[in-house]
Amino acid sequence: MGKLKKKLVLTFNYYGLSVPEVTEKQNDVALAHENNPTIVPGLTPAPSVVLNQISALNNLFTQRDMLKAQVKQLTVQIHQDSSDITDIIMDQWRPQAQTAIGDDEGKAVLLGWGIKGYDTGHVPNDVAAAKAETTNPYIARIDVNSHEQHMLHIINNTTGKRALPKGMLRIDVYGQTGGDKPSDYLQMGRVLGQASRGKFVATFDGADVGKMQYYIAVYIDKKTKKPAHQSPVAYAIVN
Numbered sequence: 001m002g003k004l005k006k007k008l009v010l011t012f013n014y015y016g017l018s019v020p021e022v023t024e025k026q027n028d029v030a031l032a033h034e035n036n037p038t039i040v041p042g043l044t045p046a047p048s049v050v051l052n053q054i055s056a057l058n059n060l061f062t063q064r065d066m067l068k069a070q071v072k073q074l075t076v077q078i079h080q081d082s083s084d085i086t087d088i089i090m091d092q093w094r095p096q097a098q099t100a101i102g103d104d105e106g107k108a109v110l111l112g113w114g115i116k117g118y119d120t121g122h123v124p125n126d127v128a129a130a131k132a133e134t135t136n137p138y139i140a141r142i143d144v145n146s147h148e149q150h151m152l153h154i155i156n157n158t159t160g161k162r163a164l165p166k167g168m169l170r171i172d173v174y175g176q177t178g179g180d181k182p183s184d185y186l187q188m189g190r191v192l193g194q195a196s197r198g199k200f201v202a203t204f205d206g207a208d209v210g211k212m213q214y215y216i217a218v219y220i221d222k223k224t225k226k227p228a229h230q231s232p233v234a235y236a237i238v239n
Contacts, residue, residue, distance in 0.1 A: 012025070012029070020061060023057055023061070026050070027051070027054050030051050030054060031047070031051065034047035034048060034051065094113075097111065101113075106237075109235070109236065109237055110210075110237050135158040135165045136156075136158075136230065136232075137156065137171055137217035137218065137219055137229065137230070138154065138155050138157040138231050138232070139215055139217055140153050140154065140155045141153040142215070142236040144237065148204045148238065148239075149202065149203050149204070150201070150202045150236055152173065152195070152199065152200040152201075152215060152234075153198060153199060154173075154200065154217050154231070155198060157231075162199075167221060167222050167223070168219045168221065168222060169220045169222040169225065170219075170220050171194060171195040171198075171200075171217050171220070172191050172194055173193055173195055173200045173202075173215060173217050174189075174190060174191055174216045174218060175192040175213060175214065176188045176214040177204075177211050177212075178212060181212075181233060182214055182233060183233065184216075184230070185218050185227065188214070192215075195217065200217075202215075208238045209238050210237065210238065210239075211237070211238050212235055212237060213236055213237070214233055215233070216231055216234075217230065217231040218230045218231070
């Protein structure tokens with residue numbers, strides 16, 4: 001019985017290797033073919049062409065390593081510069097602003113400062129009231145980036161979600177421009193509109209710019225169609 005002859009099948013064996021490791025293996029194969037041209041004559045494309053491509057690829061690796069080093073250095077510089085700027089604002093500006101502003105919350109908000117005891121500088125909220133036993137609407141954020149416009153983001157204080165709690169029909173948003181800070185929606189007397197999917201957009205005109213705008217969100221009961229629970233007051237400057 002004759003012997004079976006094993007068929008020779010070439011492989012490159014690059015699976016599992018990193019890209020630089022694959023490139024090194026590519027170079028070994030191409031260089032071996034270039035040094036032994038008579039074994040596979042007329043190879044297309046020529047080994048010299050492939051070796052040039054590999055050389056260009058290695059240059060890209062070098063460039064990438066240089067860029068990585070630059071990015072690392074830039075990141076260090078960014079953190080340092082940011083820290084230096086924060087030190088100026090906290091250690092130099094803050095004491096001067098505190099003296100100049102005194103107890104004027106409106107000026108503090110207008111200048112972008114946070115107020116101790118509130119969540120942020122432009123959307124202060126009574127945190128204790130927001131965590132009361134009853135489930136309340138909660139104005140988590142007011143976007144003030146658009147001219148003559150505020151975007152309110154309203155969530156449920158218990159779930160942290162935008163969805164209405166069981167038994168609630170909708171959210172009415174009450175507003176007051178200027179004046180003393182209200183503590184109850186009844187003091188406002190004006191419904192600006194209804195929130196949709198936890199968002200409400202309030203628009204203003206030029207006469208309101210620079211004034212403080214106060215908001216209270218109110219859950220409306222599905223059965224009685226009357227106000228059930230209100231949010232803590234939130235406010236922001238109209239710009």
